[in-house]
Amino acid sequence: MKNNLISWLNNKSFYNQDKIGNENQILREGELKALALFHQAANRVPAYVKFLKEHKIDHNKIQTISDFSLVPLINKKNYIEKYSLLDRAWDGKLDNYHTIASSSGSTGTPLFWPRHLQHDLDDATIRELIYTNVFKINKYRTLFSNSLSLGNWIAGMITSATLNLLSQKGYKFTCVNPGLSEEETVKVIKNISPFFEQTVMIGYPPSLKMIIENNSSIDWKKLNIHFLGTGEGFSENWRDYILDLVGQKDKLTTFINLFGSADAGLIGFETPLTILLRRIVTQDNTLNLKVFKESRIPYLYQYDPRLKYLESINSEIVITSDLGQPLIRYNIEDCGEVKTYSQMLSNFNNHDLKDQLNWKLPFVYLFGRKAMVATIFGLNIYPENIKTVLEHKEMQAFFTGRFKMTTEYTQSHNQYLLLSVEMKNGIKASKELEKQIFNHTVQTLRQINSEYNKLFLSVGEKAYPVIKMYYYGYPKYFPLDKIKKHS
Incomplete structure (x- = not known):
């Protein structure tokens, strides 16, 4: 794991323009990594070995991405809740995991999610891309205020961990962790934010809105507030409302929302391009119906298939990734679809898209969770x-x-x-x-x-x-x- 950290700290090429601008190469690398992970799990993860045996799957016969599509899906019921935490771990051991996050299961019984260093490094890689290219932390003295729930819940935990990792790369930013407490967050904003050129408030969108609205005595417009949200989607009207409250006029780079979950970690992320496309279809019902096959407006993200390989099966998102415990074709039961960069952009030929970042990453769009699950504050x-x-x-x-x-x-x-x-x-x-x-x-x-x-x-x-x-x-x-x- 130490070698992984050293390699990550020195890796300057993962997101250079030659790679991130090469759509076919990124997609192919994602397919190869998914296949390799499948075979590793089929050999080294006791639960997955049993699962494949029960379904009469010989992993040696799965050699192409087309073959991979024949591998049975797993989900919480037939895999996570069926097999023990130990059996779902690499080699049936928890020795190499540095932390274990938890989430409330559907029955109220907690589910536990072991994480190893590489998992944190993968998340930090995506966040570095956003923080440097969108929030420009390499140019502005930045304060991060982590107002996500702390403790054993994954969102606040991984946010803090990845910021610590990125600080080792020499970026000049400061992070504070007031947690879900509005009172503690306000103390940070009032007493620390004025010393920085910008403050990035990280939290669940409803919580962030509540903090801004309840503290109108703060001169938000002087603090150059940016936002990183997670756990909830929102409308473009909602985005406009929040940005107006803090005096931000740039609708494409000031509030970036992430798509993730306790079981799958960070999956996708908004970019200036996804926000622009969503704002276009919000004003054009006909185009929205053409692109997304629904009258409602979906949540739209890009993702890196080299880190999270996504499929859409029966309009549900399926993920393959080493998430501490490897998940192979795992149905996260979010309703949506996956599109390549070219497929998505082909729908907007009549629009002047200024994709300054030129990240030719695929897209995933979501309409919400299956099975009537509701969300509140993430x-x-x-x-x-x-x-x-x-x-x-x-x-x-x-x-x-x-x-x-x-x-x-x-x-x-x-x-x-x-x-x-x-x-x-x-x-x-x-x-x-x-x-x-x-x-x-x-x-x-x-x-x-x-x-x-x-x-x-x-x-x-x-x-x-x-x-x-x-x-x-x-x-x-x-x-x-x-x-x-x-x-």
């Missing part, structure tokens, strides 16, 4: 969490168990969790019942979803859900001809 609320609420004996007397949950926004762009539930036949809504299910929902989420509990302790009532109760068989959400637990 964390997941799972259907199983709400089932636990409604299946409690005190709730079963009043509710059928059918529900819908979505992430919604107020007119002032504040995010909240909307939970719609169906009452049993003959039950009528009342203030008392509304209060009862509200209190039980908050209490249960805090008990079974550790990330929600930490959010609640940090932001209080801003984490509260909005709960609407509907009569039995309400046709819009709970038609009687479609009896499901959730839909």
